Amino acid sequence: MDIFTLIFTDYTLRIVSIGSMLLGIIAGILGSFAVVRKESLLGDAISHAALPGIAVVYLITQTKNTEVLLFGALLSGVLATFLILSIEKYSRIKFDSSLALVLSVFFGAGMVLLTYIQKMPDANQAGLESFIYGQASTLLKRDINLMLIVGGILVFLIVLFWKEFKLISFDSQYAEILGFSSKKITILLSTMIVISIVIGLQSVGVILMSAMLTAPAVAARQWTNKLSKMVVLSGFFGGISGIIGTLISSMVSNLPTGPTIVLTISIIVILSLAFAPNRGLVWKRIKEKESRRNIDKNQLLFNIYELALNHENIYHSHSIDTIKPDTNRDRESTNILIGRLSGLEDDGLIKRDYFDHWHITEDGISYVENNLLKEGY
Amino acid sequence: MNPELEIQMIAVIVAVASSLPGVFLVLRRMAMMTDAITHTILLGIVIAFFITGSLTSPLLVVGAAIMGLLTVFLTEVLNNTNLMSKDSAIGIVFPLLFSIAIILISKYAGSVHLDTDSVLLGQIEFAPFDRIIIGGKDFGPRAIYMMGTILVINLVFVVAFFKELKIVTFDPALAAVLGITPTLIHYMLMGVVSVTAVGAFEAVGSILVIAFMVGPPVTAYLLTDDLKKMIVFSSIIGALNGVIGFNIAMQADVSIAGTMAVVTGITFGLVFIFAPKKGLITTMNRRRVQKKQFAANSLLFHILNHEREDDVDYHNSISNIEVNLNWHKGYLDKIIDSLMDNKQIIIENNIIYLTDEGREYSIKSYEDIVGSLKGAYLS
Numbered sequence: 001m002d003i004f005t006l007i008f009t010d011y012t013l014r015i016v017s018i019g020s021m022l023l024g025i026i027a028g029i030l031g032s033f034a035v036v037r038k039e040s041l042l043g044d045a046i047s048h049a050a051l052p053g054i055a056v057v058y059l060i061t062q063t064k065n066t067e068v069l070l071f072g073a074l075l076s077g078v079l080a081t082f083l084i085l086s087i088e089k090y091s092r093i094k095f096d097s098s099l100a101l102v103l104s105v106f107f108g109a110g111m112v113l114l115t116y117i118q119k120m121p122d123a124n125q126a127g128l129e130s131f132i133y134g135q136a137s138t139l140l141k142r143d144i145n146l147m148l149i150v151g152g153i154l155v156f157l158i159v160l161f162w163k164e165f166k167l168i169s170f171d172s173q174y175a176e177i178l179g180f181s182s183k184k185i186t187i188l189l190s191t192m193i194v195i196s197i198v199i200g201l202q203s204v205g206v207i208l209m210s211a212m213l214t215a216p217a218v219a220a221r222q223w224t225n226k227l228s229k230m231v232v233l234s235g236f237f238g239g240i241s242g243i244i245g246t247l248i249s250s251m252v253s254n255l256p257t258g259p260t261i262v263l264t265i266s267i268i269v270i271l272s273l274a275f276a277p278n279r280g281l282v283w284k285r286i287k288e289k290e291s292r293r294n295i296d297k298n299q300l301l302f303n304i305y306e307l308a309l310n311h312e313n314i315y316h317s318h319s320i321d322t323i324k325p326d327t328n329r330d331r332e333s334t335n336i337l338i339g340r341l342s343g344l345e346d347d348g349l350i351k352r353d354y355f356d357h358w359h360i361t362e363d364g365i366s367y368v369e370n371n372l373l374k375e376g377y
Numbered sequence: 378m379n380p381e382l383e384i385q386m387i388a389v390i391v392a393v394a395s396s397l398p399g400v401f402l403v404l405r406r407m408a409m410m411t412d413a414i415t416h417t418i419l420l421g422i423v424i425a426f427f428i429t430g431s432l433t434s435p436l437l438v439v440g441a442a443i444m445g446l447l448t449v450f451l452t453e454v455l456n457n458t459n460l461m462s463k464d465s466a467i468g469i470v471f472p473l474l475f476s477i478a479i480i481l482i483s484k485y486a487g488s489v490h491l492d493t494d495s496v497l498l499g500q501i502e503f504a505p506f507d508r509i510i511i512g513g514k515d516f517g518p519r520a521i522y523m524m525g526t527i528l529v530i531n532l533v534f535v536v537a538f539f540k541e542l543k544i545v546t547f548d549p550a551l552a553a554v555l556g557i558t559p560t561l562i563h564y565m566l567m568g569v570v571s572v573t574a575v576g577a578f579e580a581v582g583s584i585l586v587i588a589f590m591v592g593p594p595v596t597a598y599l600l601t602d603d604l605k606k607m608i609v610f611s612s613i614i615g616a617l618n619g620v621i622g623f624n625i626a627m628q629a630d631v632s633i634a635g636t637m638a639v640v641t642g643i644t645f646g647l648v649f650i651f652a653p654k655k656g657l658i659t660t661m662n663r664r665r666v667q668k669k670q671f672a673a674n675s676l677l678f679h680i681l682n683h684e685r686e687d688d689v690d691y692h693n694s695i696s697n698i699e700v701n702l703n704w705h706k707g708y709l710d711k712i713i714d715s716l717m718d719n720k721q722i723i724i725e726n727n728i729i730y731l732t733d734e735g736r737e738y739s740i741k742s743y744e745d746i747v748g749s750l751k752g753a754y755l756s
Contacts, residue, residue, distance in 0.1 A: 038462050038464060087649065094403075096407065097403045097594075100591040102642075104584050104587040105641060108635040108638020111634065112629075114635075115632040116631050119631075207416065207472065208475070211468065214468035256480060256483050266472075266473040273458060
């Protein structure tokens with residue numbers, strides 16, 4: 001069946017793709033801050049650390065209500081973040097070791113609790129593990145509503161505290177000098193990042209959630225230097241890969257949704273790394289070539305200018321051999337040289353006379369004096 | 378041998394084998410690489426499984442080890458583009474490779490026993506059932522031989538390249554000058570990490586591999602400054618975590634691997650708080666003493682600066698000092714008390730005077746500070 005008719009007719013698919021899209025948008029937006037603050041892997045740690053919280057809340061309440069379970073995940077995520085940052089602050093242990101330690105210990109605790117729950121009489125823990133791998137197909141309409149509400153609040157908070165978040169993301173010391181309580185703002189931002197991870201657990205799972213936090217932001221970073229544009233673009237990339245991933249996985253049999261979404265966003269990252277203007281690798285290569293050519297061209301024009309200064313008539317013309325007296329010049333490089341000179345002539349900076357001699361023009365002089373001399377020639 | 382003893386033996390071997398490369402990972406700030414590698418080796422295993430069609434082939438280990446190195450390589454390629462930070466590079470590479478593995482498994486290996494659960498969570502409980510039996514004779518669990526071999530490899534690696542590892546870890550520039558290629562040592566270390574992760578994941582699951590590789594070394598890191606001692610300590614701590622974790626898990630009837638990870642966390646927590654030199658209590662105490670010392674010195678300098686002035690009874694009065702230094706009354710009183718106990722100041726009519734002893738001390742410490750400042754500016 002045509003995929004587009006399927007979206008409008010198939011209820012589950014519609015719910016799942018909207019859910020994945022919302023999740024991608026939220027993770028993309030909050031992930032921008034995590035990536036800028038060089039805390040990309042915090043997402044990985046927190047998503048693992050959420051497991052014991054889910055289990056504990058289930059033990060206490062005996063409910064499998066998503067909101068309630070995710071609240072448990074939020075609590076243990078925040079606790080893990082606090083521990084990670086405290087270990088780093090109060091000992092000589094570095095951030096990465098602290099992350100890895102807290103991640104594995106919390107996940108271990110989660111496993112202990114899950115096995116404990118499994119052995120309880122009449123306990124039905126099926127569904128709790130889906131948080132480890134994620135099961136997008138279990139998304140319900142109410143989960144979508146939850147995402148909408150939580151996402152709305154998060155976006156609202158970002159707009160409200162935009163200046164503060166921006167400051168602490170780039171220069172928390174400066175923020176403190178300006179009188180912002182950078183500690184409180186950092187706690188708020190970290191909590192918001194934890195929330196964005198937690199609501200994604202159900203659909204893509206613990207392991208792949210870290211990709212949703214990092215990848216859209218890294219892709220978006222390549223297209224812009226402005227944080228505001230990066231946040232919007234990152235949300236867009238996250239959302240679009242959520243939808244595309246869901247649709248592809250629904251068209252091919254036995255293709256799990258979470259990993260397909262990650263594959264989609266990874267492709268967007270690779271394309272961005274290659275082709276983004278200014279920063280992209282392909283673009284950089286082209287730029288490099290162009291600037292090398294420009295340097296040669298400028299150098300050539302400058303030579304002509306200097307030669308002209310030696311004469312009373314500033315428009316005195318010179319032969320190629322005088323302009324670039326390179327003794328072992330072969331035919332090919334002569335042609336390149338003539339090509340460059342013609343280029344300069346096209347720009348109106350120099351002029352050729354009947355004897356194939358070249359002299360500088362008025363425009364050329366003003367170009368040299370206004371641009372090249374200032375650049376330090 | 379009974380199964381319980383066998384499981385504990387496996388745990389001890391895994392713990393020691395993981396600690397050896399783990400120490401260097403922690404010191405080289407690459408702890409999160411273990412997280413990445415333990416996940417991506419799944420792809421190596423899957424690909425090797427498709428090639429050989431067997432889950433017990435030694436090629437699986439080779440495939441996994443290659444994938445581990447590939448993860449390191451890809452991370453570095455991304456990092457070297459200077460378009461993202463190292464942690465972002467890790468955060469992109471490993472979920473991608475892991476996703477490909479999951480997709481391959483669910484698409485093509487649906488009917489085969491290769492469940493992701495046992496990879497991540499580990500089934501050390503079942504390790505004693507997978508035995509090596511040759512000619513009807515029982516040689517014990519396969520995991521013991523597998524991990525034993527890896528332990529020997531790691532031991533040989535660390536002993537043989539101890540000097541190189543040490544120099545590359547602490548002074549990469551010196552290493553380059555001495556002709557040791559940091560890159561080569563780096564990739565050898567990551568190779569060892571990958572092989573260990575592959576061997577261990579089957580027994581204890583990939584998350585516990587991280588706990589074993591990072592937990593004991595960071596715990597030992599808080600106990601000693603000596604590299605050799607750190608390796609020995611972390612091996613012992615890892616082994617203890619394994620044994621204690623197993624026994625608690627048996628009592629409570631819960632996940633063995635999970636309990637071992639939790640015990641690793643508890644051991645770390647205890648050392649983190651109570652370690653003699655680098656523990657939280659010692660650190661907090663030291664910071665408090667330093668803060669008090671600094672405050673006492675500030676007060677002494679203030680009195681010293683003003684004692685020759687005409688309006689000394691104004692400047693050095695307790696009420697004015699309180700305003701000038703902007704301290705709480707209680708805090709000021711505490712500092713004054715301790716200075717009086719040291720007989721460095723006396724108080725008459727609410728005005729603070731230096732004793733001869735106090736003056737001598739103040740001048741000396743003032744000159745020490747100024748002298749060191751001058752030294753800093755001159756150098």
